[in-house]
Amino acid sequence: MADGEAKPKKERKPPTKKIAMPEQDAKKRSHNFDEVALGYTAEQAIEEAKKCMQCRNPKCISGCPVEVPIKEFVGLVVEGKFMEAAAKIKETNSLPAICGRVCPQETQCEASCIYGIRNEPIAIGRLERFVSDYARLHGEPLPELPGKIGKKIAVVGAGPAGLTCAGDLINMGYDVTIFEAFHKPGGVLIYGIPEFRLPKDVVMAEVQFLEKLGVEVKLNHVIGKIRTIAELMEEDGYASVFIGSGAGAPNFMRIEGMNLINVFSANEFLTRVNLMKAYEFPKYDTPVKIGKRVAVIGGGNVAMDAARTSLRLGANEVKIVYRRAREQLPARIEEVHHAEEEGVNFNFLVNPIEVLGDEKGRVIGMKCIRMELGEPDDSGRQRPLPIAGSEFVLDVDMVIVAIGNSPNPIIPESTPGLKVSKWGTIEIDEETGMTDVPGVFAGGDIVTGAATVISAMGAGKRAARGIHNFLNRE
């Protein structure tokens, strides 16, 4: 006596997963600097793209800070039109091969993917990476540019914000000069993110593409020292300036032992290895130190990069020391996963209280205290609180500090009229990106404090639009 016939259940397909991207084996890769992820083949890309529903009202694009026409480019991938797909992306994104590798798609475009409601979302990042790599390797043609407007714009800093701003402005018809402090362009893409996550050839190719479009890159120019922003505008004829100088100054903890000789900022450690190629010392002149047991303080992507780089340089043991819990790690899940696969050790709810040194200033251990989570703090995350009496010594001989950066003081100090927050970041109009100095715009980490590559790129894009509107006002 059933109370009705059981309706035949509609057969629902099981949720699909992203097509996996081939990767170097974890054991092997933890000893080399070659790229970890190997990228899709053409067949894999088409198969993944075919799953895209080509939504009438797609949500993915609204999740992209640089407004990539995702639906359109994915559609072109389905048809095997990879060059066209790459050109489509470049309409709004000057650095797709970089974004395809380092963007946190899981919180952006892929988080908004409608197909992703029931399934794993379309692997937009992997597809972006595939088509931009394809275009680079097959010699991508230059797009047609509009006629020259006849106005010069100066961009300070050749990092993600500056490169994006420059790319958008050159596409609008402006003359653009980027002033870069270092001897190589790319900013954090070159000095910070390791080769195994973002090959430097990829970065250089994106910069060279911008140069082919007509962007001039002047290296070794520390603006604020060799030339001030006022001089660029008043003497050198730049109609507008974009400041994308990044969050340059590494933070250290306010604990004893921070100046011991085997304590490094992640910036220093990664710059030695990435920008200066210290992993090839003595072929390259810059040395780098590596301990047998390395502690990396912090839980962001930079901490993961430093930890994984330490393994590759030959450390026997690498420990991430993070004062909150696993759930609060700010690093991308993929980076944490890769780090764990390679053998990085995670110490959660542990906070350093002193780095211990010997008579020669070398690290011989790190005194820590265990933490527990209390009430949520301003950031909405539960505040970690020390557990009394839980002190212990971590047996390490090198410490890398990866707890973020503060803005570099050189530009704010040399630019009268700029409004600067108490953290040293430059304050801007949220909509236009303009600072308190008319015609001077800013974006990226110098405005927000340390953030992501893609948010800096979004800021560069917004400022390019702001500059264009400013120069065409009335």
Next chain:
Amino acid sequence: MYEIVDKKILNEVTKMLVVQAPEVARVCKPGQFIMIRINETGERFPLTVADFNREKGTVTLTFQEVGKSTKLLGSMNVGDKIQDFIGPLGRPSPTDKVYGTVVAVGGGCGSAIVYPVARAFKEAGNKLIVINGARTMDLLIYRKELEKISDEFYETTDDGTCGTHGFVTTVLGDLIKQGRKIDLVFAVGPVPMMKFVAKTTEEAKIHTMVSLNSIMVDGTGMCGACRVTVDGQMKFTCVDGPEFDGHKVDFNELMERLNAYVDQEAIANEEWAKTHGGAK
């Protein structure tokens, strides 16, 4: 690329190069430094400017050959080009003020860095006393130049081959003991020398500036390799310095940090000796 337009060999280990870098020369001030990368495989390292000529667009670097990079730089000749030349960096010396009597103390190669700063102090209207010291007479540099700009000029050598037999602090201590009115001491040289100069002036409470030569990677405030403790606070030599109050610098920590890479420096020196046939 930045061309070397003049070169002088001041002694066995000290070379002077004049480099064409008009944009840098235009704004360069005494006390500031340059980051150099000699070639594609080179490291970035700081050298404090020894002089500059705005009209000719040149910057002068005088340096001691201590490691591979300075040896390589010292082996370069007129017409050769330096790949990267970044500056001027750091804060300029506070030379636009009249202090009264300034004693400028140079030790070894530090005398080259003292020179433009001392000259600026003199030009600003200060009375200038210069103490130029070295281990031995052959290592004294900038002798004529420093003598020419100073109101009083002293030289010291550790071995007594020239001037006062002793250290720069011997003369400085004597001046203080004589009750001479000294308003500012500016010292550049090896770290132990600067440490002892600061010690010598501490009791008499004479304001003492020293220029530090910390290890740097980028030189623009980005890496923190050059951090130094001044008055209990962490400072970056590259953006907060390179000059600091000598009475507040933790010189012992600075010395430890300068020795951080001795092992790697030895490897690099060995490589250099192998490829250039020179003695170590």
